[in-house]
Every structure is written in structure tokens, then in C-alpha cells.
Amino acid sequence: MKKLLLALPILLFWACSQKDLVKVEGKIDHADGKVLYFDRLNTTGVEVLDSTTLDEEGRFKFKVENTQPEFYLLRLSNGKLITLLAEANESILVYSKSENMGKNYIVEGSKGSKLVKELNDKLNETKDQLASIRKELEEKKTDPNYSSISQNLLADYVKALQSQREFSINFIMKNATSLSSYMALYQKLDDKTFTLNENDDIKFVKIVASSMKALYPEHDYTKAILSNLADLEKRMVNLKISKLIEEKGSSFPDITLPNAKGKEVTLSSLQGKFIVLSFWASQDANSRKQNANLKKIYDKFNKKGLEIYQVSVDQNEKLWTKAIQEDQLNWTNVCDLKNGSAMATRLYNIQSIPSNYLLDQKGEIVGKNLFGLALEEKIAEYVK
Known part of the structure; x- marks a missing residue:
């Protein structure tokens, strides 16, 4: 019994000394000599945590202390990158090729990272569809039947946009408790166009913000989305009054x-x-x-x-x-x-x-x- 009592404090000390870690390892093919960076993606920008120069095998290992869900980047010096969403004590395995790193990769050991991949795969698919339609529209300009061809192509363009929008909404409703839904809210088809860009979409911001406030009240991403929600609500007030002013016969808001x-x-x-x-x-x-x-x-x-x-x-x-x-x-x-x-x-x-x-x-x-x-x-x- 004495030996057990003496051993107990040592075991407790050993347990307390263990840190919550995220481990990321894997292989990037065709990346010999390239630098692979391991970054944390914060609300204010990218923070470089570690880096390694890849050899012929392209193998890498990174680890970082982590107590809550965080976004990370595996980023090559050629600009290609993979976004991960990791939780404490996850061991994540990643495999890809340098030439198409962000579009074609395998990730295991992390539910959040798989959700991020699902988001990015759909977004890339939609972007490729839209680019293909724009290219065909340009190529068919001299066609005698361009009028009817363009109508069909524009209908396909709208259909692709609607498909992306529906995907984003369904994703958020299924995964509202995951930080990946934060990412779904703010995905863009280009520099100016969000996948969710209708006024009514504020309700999805509210859903995600409510979930994050309950689960991660002190998280920087929670503070960011709550601030954004407040701005959106003010904008909606302004939009409503602007619409009211434009509509003939509307009653005025009282003061x-x-x-x-x-x-x-x-x-x-x-x-x-x-x-x-x-x-x-x-x-x-x-x-x-x-x-x-x-x-x-x-x-x-x-x-x-x-x-x-x-x-x-x-x-x-x-x-x-x-x-x-x-x-x-x-x-x-x-x-x-x-x-x-x-x-x-x-x-x-x-x-x-x-x-x-x-x-x-x-x-x-x-x-x-x-x-x-x-x-x-x-x-x-x-x-x-």
C-alpha cells in the first residue's frame, strides 16, 4: 500500500505534464527541395508555427499545443496549400502531390479536416464549372446561334450557383456545431462574391454564431462572428429603411x-x-x-x-x-x-x-x- 501511495503523486504529475497536442504528419510527392510551412490561421492572418525542407520522400511531421478547434495550413513555398481543422489530441495523416496539392489530397484522423475538404472540393468543382461556362460563352460569340446558346449556358451558370448555395446551406445545417461551418459562411466564388450573398442569409450567421458562443465563448473566431453579426444586423436595418423609402405608399418609421x-x-x-x-x-x-x-x-x-x-x-x-x-x-x-x-x-x-x-x-x-x-x-x- 505504501508503494502505491508513493507512486500515485508521480503518476498524477506525469498526467498533468501531458499537453494537448495536435500531430500532423504525412507525405507530399514531387516536392523535393521545397519548404513546407505549418501555419495557424487566425482571424487576423497567418501565423507560421514551423517549417521543414522536404527531401525526395517528401515526408514531414509537425506538432503544436492545442486546447480547442483551430484552423491550420500546410503550405508549400510554391503557394499550394491544404487547410486543416484540428482538435486537441488529434493525429492527422495527410498525403498529396505538390503540383495539385490543395485540390487533390487525402486526409485521415480528423473529422474537422475532412469537413473542410468537403467544403473545398465542392467550391473547386463549382469554380471549375463557372470558368468552363464563361470560356464557352466567349468561344461561341461568333456562332450564328449565339443567342440561344448563350441562354442555355447562362441557365447552366445560374444552376451551378444555386447548387453551390444549396450545398453551403445544407452543410451549415448539418454541421452547425463545427468550426467548419464558420468557413462555409465566408467561402467566396471570387474576390467579391460569397457563396451565401442574399440578405436572408443572416439567419445562417445567427445559427453558427449561437452555436459557437455556446461551445467556444472565448474563441477568437466566436468574437469575430459575433462582431460580424452585429454589423450585418445594422446593415439589415439600413436596407429595410432604404427599401421602405423606395416603395411608394410606405408608412414612415416612427421616432x-x-x-x-x-x-x-x-x-x-x-x-x-x-x-x-x-x-x-x-x-x-x-x-x-x-x-x-x-x-x-x-x-x-x-x-x-x-x-x-x-x-x-x-x-x-x-x-x-x-x-x-x-x-x-x-x-x-x-x-x-x-x-x-x-x-x-x-x-x-x-x-x-x-x-x-x-x-x-x-x-x-x-x-x-x-x-x-x-x-x-x-x-x-x-x-x-
Whole structure:
């Protein structure tokens, strides 16, 4: 019993000293003399972990400490590479040939790396299909039947795009708990075209982000996707308001903000009047000039049914109220001083000040960013 008790601390020490490792080994044919790099693929770029110069046999071995799923690259000095997705304590075997390394390889011992290969194989297949169709379109330009030929080829092109999109969606839904789904979200057909590029695709970002937040809350890729999701949600708000503005007969998004006396006033409380929804700032010279023009227009049309609902982006109450007094702004003036009326400006996709929208008596948006004589003439069409 004494010997066992004495041995126990030694065994515990030995167990604690073992580190979570990823081991990657294999063979790259036809790569004699080339340098093979082993990189970690971070959200901010590539980190070189190790390298080796391959001999005639092309054999290699790498290892790295790892406690969570990570993306790695096997990268040859000729630019060819293989992407791996490894978890702690995996021993990964890779075989390929240098001339076609990223497109034709075998990987064993890693479920994540097999999923990555599945993604890349489909993407490469789609890229090859699209390139082939583009080439045929170019070659057939002089054909007398080019019109009908091109229609068929373009139909094939769209079909290939749809097939890739469906594949990406199905892959994410099957593998939402794998970091490979992060990769599926951001795959590109070219420098500008994502495989998932429709507005509604934000729902797949939400699915993957939710899974990663639950499984790997401190992972850099989790932080990256949550940040991206926040940006996409803001963009969707902007797209919705832009679409709303373009659609004839749409009702305007409502705003409720406090005036200079602290009383909340809603934009919709003025409905039935012709409304100039104006965005401005007390320290902006152009805004102040526009105030002078607005005052002339207000004095001319107010008794005929014109109202102004003015939203300030100020965060200094004294400067805001001082400007209201100096410019003699005797219409509705509101501001969220805590954040410069950020919600209202985001809701109406305000990119610069001064800006305005014109809302007619039915609540329809009938104009945007009209100033001076153009503003007065537009108002005169509706207020008589």
C-alpha cells in the first residue's frame, strides 16, 4: 500500500505534464527541395508555427499545443496549400502531390479536416464549372446561334450557383456545431462574391454564431462572428429603411424622442400634416444655414399645414438649446443627448448632416435631402 501511495503523486504529475497536442504528419510527392510551412490561421492572418525542407520522400511531421478547434495550413513555398481543422489530441495523416496539392489530397484522423475538404472540393468543382461556362460563352460569340446558346449556358451558370448555395446551406445545417461551418459562411466564388450573398442569409450567421458562443465563448473566431453579426444586423436595418423609402405608399418609421423641455414627442403625432423630418447639429455650419432657410419656409407654410420635426445629433444640451434659441426654431425639436440620437439616425440611414425626408399628409415619403428652392417648391406641391 505504501508503494502505491508513493507512486500515485508521480503518476498524477506525469498526467498533468501531458499537453494537448495536435500531430500532423504525412507525405507530399514531387516536392523535393521545397519548404513546407505549418501555419495557424487566425482571424487576423497567418501565423507560421514551423517549417521543414522536404527531401525526395517528401515526408514531414509537425506538432503544436492545442486546447480547442483551430484552423491550420500546410503550405508549400510554391503557394499550394491544404487547410486543416484540428482538435486537441488529434493525429492527422495527410498525403498529396505538390503540383495539385490543395485540390487533390487525402486526409485521415480528423473529422474537422475532412469537413473542410468537403467544403473545398465542392467550391473547386463549382469554380471549375463557372470558368468552363464563361470560356464557352466567349468561344461561341461568333456562332450564328449565339443567342440561344448563350441562354442555355447562362441557365447552366445560374444552376451551378444555386447548387453551390444549396450545398453551403445544407452543410451549415448539418454541421452547425463545427468550426467548419464558420468557413462555409465566408467561402467566396471570387474576390467579391460569397457563396451565401442574399440578405436572408443572416439567419445562417445567427445559427453558427449561437452555436459557437455556446461551445467556444472565448474563441477568437466566436468574437469575430459575433462582431460580424452585429454589423450585418445594422446593415439589415439600413436596407429595410432604404427599401421602405423606395416603395411608394410606405408608412414612415416612427421616432419618439424628448424635446428641450424633456417631454417625449413622437413623429407620428404630427401625422395628417406635411412634415419635414430634419436631421441637424448645433455645431455644424451647414445645419445652421439650413435652419435659416427652414424658418422662412415654416413661416410661409405653417398655417397651411406644414410641420417640422427636427432631430439633433448633439450630445451637449447647452449647445443644442442655445442654437434653438439663437435660430428661433419654434417647431418640434428633439434629441437623445446620451447617444446623439443614434437610433433615429440609424433608422433613417442618415450618413451626413444636414439631411431630411419629406412626409406627405398620408404618411408617405415623397422626398429626401431637398434644400433651398427645391425644398420650397416640393412643399408647395402638397401645401396649398
